[in-house]
Structures are given as C-alpha cells and as structure tokens.
Amino acid sequence: MRDYNLMRNMLVFISNDGERALNDFCHFGDVRSVGKELSRLREDGLIDSDMSFEPEYNGGRVRGLTAEGRAFVRDIENDIVWELIRKTIDGSGLDLSYPLLKKVCETIVEHYVMSKIPEI
Structure with a gap:
C-alpha cells in the first residue's frame, strides 16, 4: 500500500523550486521506497521527471511539479487539512489511484472550507 505521508512530503519538497537528483531524496528513506514513489508520482502526472x-x-532528475502536481499540493500542503485527509485514506485501507485520491482530497478540502463559513 502507498505511504501517503511519503507521497505528500516528497511533493511538498519537490514544490520548492530547483532540479533534484536521487541523492536529494535520501532523507525520505531507502532508494527502493523513494524510487517507487517517484515513479508513481511521475506516472500520475504530478512531477516532471526523466528519472527511471x-x-x-x-x-x-526531477525538474519540478507539473501544473497538476502544483494544484494537488495546494490541496494537501496545509497540516490540519492533511491530517483529515490522511486519517480518511488510511482508514479506508485501500491503495487509491490518483484520480480517486484527488477526488477524496478535494472533497475533504471543500468540507473543511465550508465548515469555516460563519452562521448568518
């Protein structure tokens, strides 16, 4: 199953401009898990990379986030919102495809924002 915290942390790290080589990701874990996640992020269309x-x-190298990746990071970068998202997806016990993961995240973000609208 996908390590969603690793996914999020790597995307936020990549969102800070600049090209990245494999050794820039060594603090995220072993080469196998980092490589697997980088491959998946590339396949999902979230990162611009020629790394294989x-x-x-x-x-x-990883050159940065794609437009889709930047949009997705905006939904998951807030720590409070991420905790709600993480609890939801971890609770499902499923390895979600990116389209479904995006939909879940957008729904949670929408509910979170809507809950902040004051009563009139």
Missing part, C-alpha cells in the same frame, strides 16, 4: 528505476536507476 527500471531496470535500474538511470541517473535522471
């Missing part, structure tokens, strides 16, 4: 791990690491 099949059949072995090719020395590529």
